[in-house]
Amino acid sequence: MLAYLRNHEAGLKNIRLSFDDPTTGKPGLVALIWGAEDHIIPLATAHRLQTFYPNASLDILPNTGHVASMEAPEAVAEIIKTALHRAEK
Helix, strand or coil, rough: HHHHHHHHHHHHCCCCCCCCCCCCCCCCHHHHEEEEECCCCHHHHHHHHHHHHHCCCEECCCCCCCCCCHHHHHHHHHHHHHHHHHHHC
8 A cells, every 4th residue: 555655646546445334324534644754655645545535534743753653652642542532433
């Protein structure tokens, strides 16, 4: 998948993952968490992914690079917690 994302113009148009609940058909939870300073997969890719998953949330973490979960673990945990609470409603 990383190879697709590095060449996102060519690769993303071919990625069609479904996160819908197969039992209810409801849209699944998609939370995009991106480091503002990610130089491996650019922020433009996150915005592009949102076009495939219109219900997706996008949180951009300042002063954070490619490994947001290690660079800002508390912020990532809070984003996930908030997303899960929204999904319960």
